[in-house]
Amino acid sequence: QQPVQSPQAVILREGEDAVINCSSSKALYSVHWYRQKHGEAPVFLMILLKGGEQKGHDKISASFNEKKQQSSLYLTASQLSYSGTYFCGTEPQTGANNLFFGTGTRLTVIP
Amino acid sequence: DGGITQSPKYLFRKEGQNVTLSCEQNLNHDAMYWYRQDPGQGLRLIYYSQIVNDFQKGDIAEGYSVSREKKESFPLTVTSAQKNPTAFYLCASSPPGRLAGETGELFFGEGSRLTVL
Numbered sequence: 001q002q003p004v005q006s007p008q009a010v011i012l013r014e015g016e017d018a019v020i021n022c023s024s025s026k027a028l029y030s031v032h033w034y035r036q037k038h039g040e041a042p043v044f045l046m047i048l049l050k051g052g053e054q055k056g057h058d059k060i061s062a063s064f065n066e067k068k069q070q071s072s073l074y075l076t077a078s079q080l081s082y083s084g085t086y087f088c089g090t091e092p093q094t095g096a097n098n099l100f101f102g103t104g105t106r107l108t109v110i111p
Numbered sequence: 112d113g114g115i116t117q118s119p120k121y122l123f124r125k126e127g128q129n130v131t132l133s134c135e136q137n138l139n140h141d142a143m144y145w146y147r148q149d150p151g152q153g154l155r156l157i158y159y160s161q162i163v164n165d166f167q168k169g170d171i172a173e174g175y176s177v178s179r180e181k182k183e184s185f186p187l188t189v190t191s192a193q194k195n196p197t198a199f200y201l202c203a204s205s206p207p208g209r210l211a212g213e214t215g216e217l218f219f220g221e222g223s224r225l226t227v228l
Contacts, residue, residue, distance in 0.1 A: 002155075034217070041219035044217060044218070047215075047216060089217070099214055099217065100156070101155070103152055103153040
């Protein structure tokens with residue numbers, strides 16, 4: 001039930017934009033996004049619920065297409081502080097109440 | 112400050128030994144989780160508990176055991192039956208979601224890095 005994330009890694013210059021995709025083979029109730037900096041614990045960014053909602057957090061936003069079981073994280077005008085590994089966590093519509101995490105996307109922002 | 116405390120941060124063990132990783136939270140969360148993180152594999156769920164005295168296996172529970180005797184505590188024991196225990200272990204807790212059955216945001220501890228010699 002692990003979702004698939006793409007790309008696996010991306011390098012950006014400050015100010016550039018990036019999109020990270022998360023796709024599941026299961027019908028989803030919600031999608032979570034987390035960021036983990038090297039050697040630290042993952043930190044919550046946002047939750048998206050079924051209903052096709054979009055959310056924004058500073059210059060980081062996300063969308064959730066429940067019909068396609070896909071979510072995308074958009075990072076605009078990237079900053080050095082955006083560097084880290086981004087994980088999506090998916091919660092299936094049926095089954096246990098827990099998250100299945102993707103393998104992560106390593107984002108590196110350079111000056 | 113509220114949060115999740117994991118200990119020890121680093122742990123070395125010899126093959127054949129059981130070790131217990133501690134996880135304590137003072138966030139008053141009912142749900143707690145243990146994840147294992149290996150390079151390139153993301154976070155995989157070992158065990159989770161939605162309420163005291165109850166817990167369920169995750170995707171990779173073999174070779175691990177847990178207990179949930181108190182709301183604040185969810186220790187993980189890595190037994191000698193775990194074939195490849197060297198990994199980074201993360202504990203998390205979450206509040207209830209906005210709707211029944213929804214998983215709220217996860218709050219993670221700093222992690223415990225276990226190395227088997």
